[in-house]
Amino acid sequence: MTGWLKQLQNEVTEFLFPCVCIGCGKFGDFICVECSRKLPRLLPPVCQRCGKPEPSAHLCTECWKKHKGIDGIRSVFIFEGLIRTAIYELKYYNLRYICRILGKYMADYYRQNNLVGDYLVPVPLHAKRYKQRGYNQSELLAARLSELTGVPMLANALRRVVDNVPQARTASIDERLANVEGIFKCETDLVAGKEIIIIDDVCTSGATLEACSEALRRAGARRTFGFTLTREVLNRS
Numbered sequence: 510m511t512g513w514l515k516q517l518q519n520e521v522t523e524f525l526f527p528c529v530c531i532g533c534g535k536f537g538d539f540i541c542v543e544c545s546r547k548l549p550r551l552l553p554p555v556c557q558r559c560g561k562p563e564p565s566a567h568l569c570t571e572c573w574k575k576h577k578g579i580d581g582i583r584s585v586f587i588f589e590g591l592i593r594t595a596i597y598e599l600k601y602y603n604l605r606y607i608c609r610i611l612g613k614y615m616a617d618y619y620r621q622n623n624l625v626g627d628y629l630v631p632v633p634l635h636a637k638r639y640k641q642r643g644y645n646q647s648e649l650l651a652a653r654l655s656e657l658t659g660v661p662m663l664a665n666a667l668r669r670v671v672d673n674v675p676q677a678r679t680a681s682i683d684e685r686l687a688n689v690e691g692i693f694k695c696e697t698d699l700v701a702g703k704e705i706i707i708i709d710d711v712c713t714s715g716a717t718l719e720a721c722s723e724a725l726r727r728a729g730a731r732r733t734f735g736f737t738l739t740r741e742v743l744n745r746s
């Protein structure tokens with residue numbers, strides 16, 4: 510779509526669906542400036558590899574014990590409160606335009622933390638689920654991030670070949686890894702020798718990102734990182 514056509518489409522959309530803040534109901538944006546300020550940011554110190562809160566700011570015990578294929582994971586927010594509501598709205602209530610602001614949060618973090626990559630690759634949905642929902646929330650986030658940072662997106666680099674059953678939150682990391690093993694295939698040689706940033710809305714244990722990383726590595730990716738809008742942090746004091 511040409512630039513002006515896209516702009517027109519955005520303006521028409523905004524006219525037809527005026528944005529209301531999902532936090533306080535104020536008109537203007539899906540999350541207003543004040544509610545944005547109060548979102549639960551995942552602040553340092555974090556584990557250098559997996560990105561979860563870690564007082565030492567080096568490696569967490571799990572990452573010490575086990576070498577992971579993925580080079581690093583970072584997330585903008587903790588999966589709770591209003592940002593959690595925003596993701597539910599996006600995934601289950603068809604509020605796809607909320608990606609404009611959610612992707613902007615990711616772009617701001619991307620710049621502020623000097624993240625670098627050759628391509629953005631969204632975690633794919635299984636074809637069956639894509640058909641049900643009509644869109645992939647990770648792809649929408651990656652597209653917006655790409656638009657704001659200029660890092661190209663490879664939307665179809667990965668394919669989910671198995672529609673895995675959602676795992677119980679209490680499952681161990683090994684159970685989660687077993688659940689997602691081999692469910693992604695990389696379908697392009699464009700990733701060969703490149704640094705890839707895998708994009709998702711939520712990181713729970715990191716097992717999904719690991720499985721994507723493995724598929725990309727098999728296709729020759731040089732380095733792989735996970736970058737998610739939110740992260741589940743269990744047992745927070």
Ligand SMILES: [Zn+2]
Nearest residue numbers: 530533541544
């Ligand atoms: Zn608000």
Ligand SMILES: [Zn+2]
Nearest residue numbers: 556559569572
């Ligand atoms: Zn770690």
